[in-house]
Amino acid sequence: MNELNPTAGPIPPAIPTPPRLTKPLALGEDPADREPISGPLVAVEAILRAPRRIMYQLRQPGSGRLITAMLLVSILCSLIYGLVVGTFSQGTQLWAAPAKIAGGLLVTALICLPSLYIFTCLSGSEAKLSEIFGLVTGLLMLMTILLIGFAPVAWLFSQSTESVVWMGVLHLIFWFISTMFGLKFLDSGFSHFKAKTSAGLYIWVMVFILVAVQMTTALRPIVGKADDFFPKQKQFFLSHWNESLNAPGKPAGQ
Amino acid sequence: MHLIEHMTAITSQDTPSIGTLLRGQPEVLGEWIANWTAKRLLFCVTVIFVGAGLYGGAMGWWRAPEQGLIVAIKFPLIILLTTLGNALLNGMLAPLLGLNIGLRQSLLAILMSFTIASAILGSFSPLTAFVVWNAPPLSDSAQFSGRTYSYIQVMHVCIIAFAGTVANVRLVQLLRQFSGKIAVARRVLFAWLAGNLFLGSQLCWIFRPFIGNPYLEAAFFRPHPLQGNFYETVFMAIRRVLGGD
Numbered sequence: 001m002n003e004l005n006p007t008a009g010p011i012p013p014a015i016p017t018p019p020r021l022t023k024p025l026a027l028g029e030d031p032a033d034r035e036p037i038s039g040p041l042v043a044v045e046a047i048l049r050a051p052r053r054i055m056y057q058l059r060q061p062g063s064g065r066l067i068t069a070m071l072l073v074s075i076l077c078s079l080i081y082g083l084v085v086g087t088f089s090q091g092t093q094l095w096a097a098p099a100k101i102a103g104g105l106l107v108t109a110l111i112c113l114p115s116l117y118i119f120t121c122l123s124g125s126e127a128k129l130s131e132i133f134g135l136v137t138g139l140l141m142l143m144t145i146l147l148i149g150f151a152p153v154a155w156l157f158s159q160s161t162e163s164v165v166w167m168g169v170l171h172l173i174f175w176f177i178s179t180m181f182g183l184k185f186l187d188s189g190f191s192h193f194k195a196k197t198s199a200g201l202y203i204w205v206m207v208f209i210l211v212a213v214q215m216t217t218a219l220r221p222i223v224g225k226a227d228d229f230f231p232k233q234k235q236f237f238l239s240h241w242n243e244s245l246n247a248p249g250k251p252a253g254q
Numbered sequence: 255m256h257l258i259e260h261m262t263a264i265t266s267q268d269t270p271s272i273g274t275l276l277r278g279q280p281e282v283l284g285e286w287i288a289n290w291t292a293k294r295l296l297f298c299v300t301v302i303f304v305g306a307g308l309y310g311g312a313m314g315w316w317r318a319p320e321q322g323l324i325v326a327i328k329f330p331l332i333i334l335l336t337t338l339g340n341a342l343l344n345g346m347l348a349p350l351l352g353l354n355i356g357l358r359q360s361l362l363a364i365l366m367s368f369t370i371a372s373a374i375l376g377s378f379s380p381l382t383a384f385v386v387w388n389a390p391p392l393s394d395s396a397q398f399s400g401r402t403y404s405y406i407q408v409m410h411v412c413i414i415a416f417a418g419t420v421a422n423v424r425l426v427q428l429l430r431q432f433s434g435k436i437a438v439a440r441r442v443l444f445a446w447l448a449g450n451l452f453l454g455s456q457l458c459w460i461f462r463p464f465i466g467n468p469y470l471e472a473a474f475f476r477p478h479p480l481q482g483n484f485y486e487t488v489f490m491a492i493r494r495v496l497g498g499d
Contacts, residue, residue, distance in 0.1 A: 049349040146350075149343030153453050156339070160456065160483040181350050 027056045027192050040069040047142050047185065055189045058134035067130070070137040077144035078102040084151045088158035088167050089225045096229060100219040105144070108215050109136050112208045119200030125193035135189040139182040146178035164224040165244050171223065172213075179209065213237045270297035272373045275366065278424035280431035287362045287428075295362075298369040299334070305369075305376025306330040310464070312382040313410060317392045317466025324474050328461045333368050336454040337361065340446075347445045352438040353429060363428055364446060371421035378413045385409060392468045406465065422447065459484035 027033055033056040037043050043066060046053040057066050082098025089097075117132050157170055183205055190201050216222060217237040219230070235243075270293060274282055286294055310329030315322030344364060345357030355363070389402050422443060429439035458464075460479045466472060 048346055049354055146343075146346055149346045152339045152342070153449075153456075156453070156456060156460075157483060160460065160480045161486060162481075163486060166483070166486055184350075 027052060027059065037066055037069075040073045043069050043141070044073060044145055047138060048145070051138075051185050051188060054138050055135075055192060058131050058138070058189075063130065063134055067134045067137050070134075070141040074105070074137065074140040074144045075102050077141070077148050078105050081144065081147040081151055081154075084155045084158065085171060085222060087155060088164075088223055089221075091225065093221075093225060097222050100222050104215040104219050104222075105140060105212075108208070108212045109140055112136075112204065112211055115207060116201075116204050119204045120190070120193060120195065123193075123195035123197050123200045125190075125195040127193040131193075135186050138189065139186045142185050143175075143178040143182040146181055147174060150174040150178070164221075165247075168223045168244065172216075175212075179212070183208075217241075270294050272301060275301075275370050275424075276373060278370070278427060280427045283366060283424070283428050284431050286366070287359050290358070290362055295365075298365050301369045301376075302333050302365075302372040303330045305372030305374070305379075306333055307376075308379035309372075309375035309382060309413075312379045312386060313464055314466060314472075315383065316386040316389060316406065317463075317468070318472045321463075321466045321472035324472065325464050328464070328474070330372070332454065332457045332461055333372065335457055336450050337364055337368055339453050339457075340364075340449045343449055344446050347449070348442050351441045351445055352435070353433045353442045355432055359432075360446075363425060364450070366428075367421040367425040370424050371417040374417035374420055375413065378417070382409070382413065392466060394468075403465070410465070455484045459487075 030052070032050060033052045035050075035053055037046055037053060037057050043054065047070075054066070054070075057063055078101050079098040082101035083094065085101065086093040086095070086097035113133060113136055116136065117129050120127050120132055154171065154174060158167055161167060186205075187198070187201060190198065195201075214237045217235055217240045220226070220240065221231075274286075306329040307326040311322040311326035313322075313329070314325030341357065341361045341364075345360045348355050348360045386406070389406060390399065392403075425446075426436075426439050426443045429442055430436050433439050433442075459482075460475075462476055462479070463470070463473070470476075
């Protein structure tokens with residue numbers, strides 16, 4: 001009976017997952033890794049479904065086009081998510097929030113890039129700066145496309161509450177989840193650099209997260225409203241969060 | 255004989271039926287997702303509208319017939335809006351968590367699990383209607399008691415929880431079939447559940463009331479439906495319970 005049943009085969013005919021091996025294949029050993037990435041949309045699909053393709057292409061000559069494409073996708077996605085963030089306060093925040101999120105993300109990456117390169121070299125890796133830069137743009141792209149996935153939920157909540165704290169926490173949670181996936185990609189890419197230890201990368205991850213959250217404070221307000229584009233008072237993010245949580249707010253859920 | 259069995263098997267898999275979905279054979283459901291047709295999509299959407307609609311109708315009928323009609327429309331809408339609202343996110347999370355399926359496949363898998371839940375809810379709607387028919391009318395304030403309201407609430411929670419659990423068991427079996435690994439299937443299911451629960455709760459909050467309030471008119475939305483959110487309300491309630499201001 002099963003021999004005659006045409007539906008008894010493996011289902012669905014999706015991209016097959018490579019068999020689990022004790023030692024991961026080197027980049028390019030699997031023919032699927034070598035498939036070219038022809039444009040931004042293919043890059044988006046590749047980073048979600050076959051990140052090794054991105055990692056392989058970043059090591060090839062002419063990877064600049066891929067890096068540029070990933071950077072452009074990151075900027076576009078962060079602008080779209082920023083627009084969703086801006087719908088909470090409306091008005092000038094509709095353009096200020098996208099500008100601050102996209103700008104803040106790029107500046108964070110640029111600030112942290114040299115330290116990642118130094119940590120990578122200290123770990124004994126032979127990675128080039130362009131490969132490190134490529135991985136960081138991959139991290140940004142994955143983060144921001146995941147933020148787009150969260151955008152419908154974020155928009156719905158931004159229309160349902162007047163609490164800046166609530167929206168701030170929600171956006172931070174979404175950013176944190178997206179960043180974790182992005183950092184997983186970075187870690188996976190780092191593992192192919194033949195580094196002797198990953199300790200440097202883990203320290204850098206802490207630095208990156210701290211810089212990113214401080215950036216949200218330095219560029220405040222991203223969620224709420226203010227008269228000035230940039231804040232007049234300098235603050236550390238913990239003190240800003242503490243102030244926001246203790247600020248008198250409107251009772252929720254009424 | 256073998257040929258007849260073979261033809262029956264193909265026909266039964268090709269023709270959408272609630273039985274096929276509820277039996278939840280991963281091979282058959284997987285084949286549905288791999289070779290999706292408009293007929294099957296229409297079937298799932300119809301089952302959601304009919305099943306969840308009937309259950310919603312029985313739920314709202316306690317307050318008033320028009321409330322029953324309203325909830326019969328709202329309940330399926332929430333299910334479809336949750337499925338669509340999280341489609342992109344769920345489609346991205348699946349490959350990132352180790353399950354290499356596409357956006358369309360993840361959307362259809364979730365839609366099918368909601369279809370199963372709706373079919374179960376629909377099957378319970380006569381029972382719910384019977385319980386509601388036997389309960390003192392919600393509109394009669396002389397007979398209405400808070401205890402009855404709580405019983406009805408608990409009954410709805412139990413039935414919806416049962417439908418949701420069965421649907422998710424079917425979904426995890428399907429995900430296991432796709433990935434070949436139970437750990438991956440559970441990881442993806444957990445991520446999808448968390449996202450759908452998060453969005454679904456807020457949609458339910460916006461679309462309230464469901465059972466209705468004896469002191470308020472039957473209505474599709476409460477006044478200012480977008481004011482406040484589910485989680486803030488729960489948070490404030492916990493704060494009040496713990497003695498905060």
